[in-house]
Amino acid sequence: MPKHSLGLCHGNFMNFSFLIISLIFIFLSSSLLLTNNDFFCSSTLSADPHTVSEAEMNHEPSEKRKRTSPRSQPFRFDTQLKHVVFAIAASSTQWQQRKHYIKQWWRPRSTRAVVWLDKPVRNSRNEALPAIRISRDTKRLHYSNPSGKRSALSLSRIVSETVRLKWRDVRWIVMGDDDTVFILENLVNLLAKYDHTQYYYIGSNSESHAKNIRFSYQMAYGGGGFAISYPLAIELEKMQDRCLQRYSALYGSDDRVQACLAEIGVPLTREPGFHQYDVYGNLLGLLAAHPVTPLISLHNLDFVEPIFPGMSRSQAIQRLFQSVAVDASSVLQQSICYDRERQWTISVSWGYVVQIIRGLISARELEMPSRTFLNWHKRADYMGYAFNTRPVAKEPCQTPFIFYLKSVRYDKSKRRTISVYVRQRARYPRCRWKMSSPLTIDTIIVLKKQDPLRWQKSPRKDCCRILPSKRKTVMYLSVDKCHDDLVLSV
Numbered sequence: 001m002p003k004h005s006l007g008l009c010h011g012n013f014m015n016f017s018f019l020i021i022s023l024i025f026i027f028l029s030s031s032l033l034l035t036n037n038d039f040f041c042s043s044t045l046s047a048d049p050h051t052v053s054e055a056e057m058n059h060e061p062s063e064k065r066k067r068t069s070p071r072s073q074p075f076r077f078d079t080q081l082k083h084v085v086f087a088i089a090a091s092s093t094q095w096q097q098r099k100h101y102i103k104q105w106w107r108p109r110s111t112r113a114v115v116w117l118d119k120p121v122r123n124s125r126n127e128a129l130p131a132i133r134i135s136r137d138t139k140r141l142h143y144s145n146p147s148g149k150r151s152a153l154s155l156s157r158i159v160s161e162t163v164r165l166k167w168r169d170v171r172w173i174v175m176g177d178d179d180t181v182f183i184l185e186n187l188v189n190l191l192a193k194y195d196h197t198q199y200y201y202i203g204s205n206s207e208s209h210a211k212n213i214r215f216s217y218q219m220a221y222g223g224g225g226f227a228i229s230y231p232l233a234i235e236l237e238k239m240q241d242r243c244l245q246r247y248s249a250l251y252g253s254d255d256r257v258q259a260c261l262a263e264i265g266v267p268l269t270r271e272p273g274f275h276q277y278d279v280y281g282n283l284l285g286l287l288a289a290h291p292v293t294p295l296i297s298l299h300n301l302d303f304v305e306p307i308f309p310g311m312s313r314s315q316a317i318q319r320l321f322q323s324v325a326v327d328a329s330s331v332l333q334q335s336i337c338y339d340r341e342r343q344w345t346i347s348v349s350w351g352y353v354v355q356i357i358r359g360l361i362s363a364r365e366l367e368m369p370s371r372t373f374l375n376w377h378k379r380a381d382y383m384g385y386a387f388n389t390r391p392v393a394k395e396p397c398q399t400p401f402i403f404y405l406k407s408v409r410y411d412k413s414k415r416r417t418i419s420v421y422v423r424q425r426a427r428y429p430r431c432r433w434k435m436s437s438p439l440t441i442d443t444i445i446v447l448k449k450q451d452p453l454r455w456q457k458s459p460r461k462d463c464c465r466i467l468p469s470k471r472k473t474v475m476y477l478s479v480d481k482c483h484d485d486l487v488l489s490v
Helices: 003-045 062-068 095-105 151-156 158-163 184-191 209-215 230-246 254-264 284-288 313-330
Strands: 084-089 112-117 131-134 172-177 201-203 226-229 279-281 334-339 344-349 353-358 373-375 401-411 416-423 443-448 462-467 474-481
Touching (some): 084 158, 095 112, 095 313, 112 158, 151 158, 151 230, 151 254, 158 172, 172 230, 184 313, 226 230, 230 254, 284 344, 284 353, 284 373, 313 401, 313 416, 443 462
Parallel strands (some): 084 112, 084 172, 112 131, 334 462, 443 474
Antiparallel strands (some): 172 226, 201 226, 279 373, 334 344, 344 353, 353 401, 401 416, 416 443, 462 474
């Protein structure tokens, strides 16, 4: 056969093969397209939820979908006082002087707490105090800080030792000192904001910038108190003794706890209502300008003057707790108003003190604490605080006239609280300004509605307004939620 005949046959064969392959490809593609189109049309026509279940639409068995579906309702963090256990660090040498602080806030029938001491102490049989435990020996743990005390090891293990007591239905362990005073309602409401099944370490820093630099701004101070969610407390208990061996050079107990929590990877969640109060002197400036957050704790009260003059420290705390019993969520919350006719500025720290100052002072200035107190490091100046402060007024005419709480009660018929404040009997400097003197006012009566849900809303100061009074020596104030359009301008 000639060569060109062979080439022609070969070409015809290749063309025929290509034609066959093309037909097969078209047939298969058409089948696949029809199959997908049938599925698409079926899904579209059946998309009515009344005819096809969600599981069928997602091509998963209904049982599997049921297991993996999200919660039908949001999770509720309904923490109550019964879910909290207090672990109190105490010293046997100071127990008799400090146990009265615990009596101020502890409720025998509704509060779970345990006091951890270094040595046994004697108590009266009928004293309303928590159970007392003795901390375990820590001789096997190394401590190498030359300026600290070895007792810091025992104190740092209090949370772990409390876990080993195996309390039931615990969500939070709250650490505090024997001179820490807690506001229970506010503490429980604060913890209820957080998911107790997660790892949380909640507290606050010191008022001293130098102490925060020395120990860490990531550390919560045990005197002011801090809260650890129970799952995190369990995790801490598992590893703490090994962890403590790695930090033998640290000074105290709080920094050891923070170091171990850092190894677990949990940071500090700051809540400014926990107060360490590393200061001396008069707390008036701090308490009268409390931040817009619930008051959770007070500490170091033995190192400052009684918060109400003319009383013992214990009596002064009892007076404050009268306000706590009536409206805990509003205690120390500041509100500001102006008497423009008499050119006065009025600052209310509800349940504690009212101040009248000559002249119109901006809210920005008033929300900064006046330095009636001294730094923990006595050589430190005003820059030694971990927050903004303002100096005590040097102008005699702007010396605040101070009215301390005398009594507080709840009026059921009018559904409001009535708190009475009486002017402090003190010598006030002579003023040459030609304006009315606050010395004409002897008593201030504050009317206020309760708002137990205030901290479930965005934080905002209350507002006050001056009410008419038939007596020149008595001022009436109304404290309530601020209106949307209200601006505190001077």
